[in-house]
Amino acid sequence: MAGQTDIELIKNGIRMDGRKPDELREVKIVAGVLDNADGSCYLEWGNNKVYAGVFGPMECHPRHKQKADRAIVQARYTMAPFSVNDRKRPGLDRRSSEISYIVSQAFEKVVMVEEFPKASIRVDMQVVEAHAGTRCAAMTAASVALADAGIPMRDMIPACASGKVNDVVVLDLNKEEDNYGQADLPLAIIPSTGEVVLLQLDGHLTPEEFELALELATSGCMDLYKKMRIALENSYGGKA
Amino acid sequence: MSNDSVSNLMKGHMESLAKEGKRADGRGINEYREVKIETGMINTAEGSAMVHLGKTKVLCGIKMLIGTPYGDSPRSGTMMTTTELAPLADQSFDPGPPREKSIELSRVVDRGIRESRMIDFESLCIEEGEKVWTVFIDLHILDNNGNLFDCCTLAAAAALSNTMIPNVQHGVSDKDVKLAVTCWPISCTFGKLGDSVILDPTSEEESVMTARFTVAHDENGNLRAAQKGMNGAFGNDEIKEAVKTARASDNVLREALKGIQG
Numbered sequence: 001m002a003g004q005t006d007i008e009l010i011k012n013g014i015r016m017d018g019r020k021p022d023e024l025r026e027v028k029i030v031a032g033v034l035d036n037a038d039g040s041c042y043l044e045w046g047n048n049k050v051y052a053g054v055f056g057p058m059e060c061h062p063r064h065k066q067k068a069d070r071a072i073v074q075a076r077y078t079m080a081p082f083s084v085n086d087r088k089r090p091g092l093d094r095r096s097s098e099i100s101y102i103v104s105q106a107f108e109k110v111v112m113v114e115e116f117p118k119a120s121i122r123v124d125m126q127v128v129e130a131h132a133g134t135r136c137a138a139m140t141a142a143s144v145a146l147a148d149a150g151i152p153m154r155d156m157i158p159a160c161a162s163g164k165v166n167d168v169v170v171l172d173l174n175k176e177e178d179n180y181g182q183a184d185l186p187l188a189i190i191p192s193t194g195e196v197v198l199l200q201l202d203g204h205l206t207p208e209e210f211e212l213a214l215e216l217a218t219s220g221c222m223d224l225y226k227k228m229r230i231a232l233e234n235s236y237g238g239k240a
Numbered sequence: 241m242s243n244d245s246v247s248n249l250m251k252g253h254m255e256s257l258a259k260e261g262k263r264a265d266g267r268g269i270n271e272y273r274e275v276k277i278e279t280g281m282i283n284t285a286e287g288s289a290m291v292h293l294g295k296t297k298v299l300c301g302i303k304m305l306i307g308t309p310y311g312d313s314p315r316s317g318t319m320m321t322t323t324e325l326a327p328l329a330d331q332s333f334d335p336g337p338p339r340e341k342s343i344e345l346s347r348v349v350d351r352g353i354r355e356s357r358m359i360d361f362e363s364l365c366i367e368e369g370e371k372v373w374t375v376f377i378d379l380h381i382l383d384n385n386g387n388l389f390d391c392c393t394l395a396a397a398a399a400l401s402n403t404m405i406p407n408v409q410h411g412v413s414d415k416d417v418k419l420a421v422t423c424w425p426i427s428c429t430f431g432k433l434g435d436s437v438i439l440d441p442t443s444e445e446e447s448v449m450t451a452r453f454t455v456a457h458d459e460n461g462n463l464r465a466a467q468k469g470m471n472g473a474f475g476n477d478e479i480k481e482a483v484k485t486a487r488a489s490d491n492v493l494r495e496a497l498k499g500i501q502g
Binding site: 034035036037040047049051052053054055058061074076078080081082083084085086087090092122124125126128129130131 | 281282283284285288295297299301302303305322324326327328329330331334335376378380382383384385409
């Protein structure tokens, strides 16, 4: 978050990419795209491109991570070296580790982990092209992949960010808005209960703006949720 | 599902099929699976390609950055190949730093591309001894159904063939130009199944075969790189025969590559 900037990110209520403040970028979701994974999903969100694959429930390795009374979710978020303009060194860095960790915990809330003691559910998210909002894109894809794998869940969790640019609260920041905007608030919710399972914030918001941003991100999640359901229905060749 | 434990029964079945020149999936022993190549899907990469070889899927992205040349070749650009065996591709791929398996794969693909001189490294010199282009070939395995070696080499070749040198972004000149590609290396991989040698093994076949042999040819039919892998062995004649078969069978892959050259 660079804070105040001379760049006009929003003009007469229209953003640089032509969207209104409360508009999502275009989202395309396809379930069941990989053969080996028990469940998988390919998701395009604006120019973001993400694959998610799920294996499990299976025996948990390393064994010291096993829980006697429930399964654990081992989520892993990685970015391909070619997914950004300057080549990213392959492998897990501190950012990817943190995202992997909070996403694992978010999914442990909705996956019925108590049904599978000592097991592990492996969720792998691969970002192959990144243009801001990849953690939300990856998490949304992972939710669909988990459902596609037939893992018992209380609900799927859509994730979507809101933020602030040129003092306006907006939904789903694009690359420029992420770089030069004033705040970024990724949010993931359980649509059936409205509970928040992931929330991060960096930047500067007044208490009123925060409430507005929270509301906006929630409505973004609900929009996304519909698209996720349609993707799943389509993968079974029709209406669920 | 995991192929870790294909039963001995299945092993015997696949071996006896191979003896009659047949495969579990209906192919002949020297037949490739269906190949499909798509290119240019990654906008952040200088070049990209997705190759489907049967159910094996590999995504390759090319990045080019400015680096310093090696002291012994001050006028040559450099190249680096990495493979990511993403855990979503196969239950047996562990998350974590690259293991031997991934390193061997990267190096075999690297040699096929490098030794064929597919890229003219001298053309990648910006300032002798100071600045040269470094080509990063990053291979992302999305679905592993066997024969990653050929699929990765093909993906790398396809991605390189639609790579634009990012001159503008790095202030080298005011125009991006296409990376010149001088030839087309193709790798063919064989597996030893019982007493038979099969082309383009699937994961299932890989789990019961005892040895692997990869050979890369250029389009003139000359050998450019080879590698024998796994703990079994090939006879001298089997190697010669495999090299001959590779020359005769790689057209399928060549045709697919030609299809993407605009």
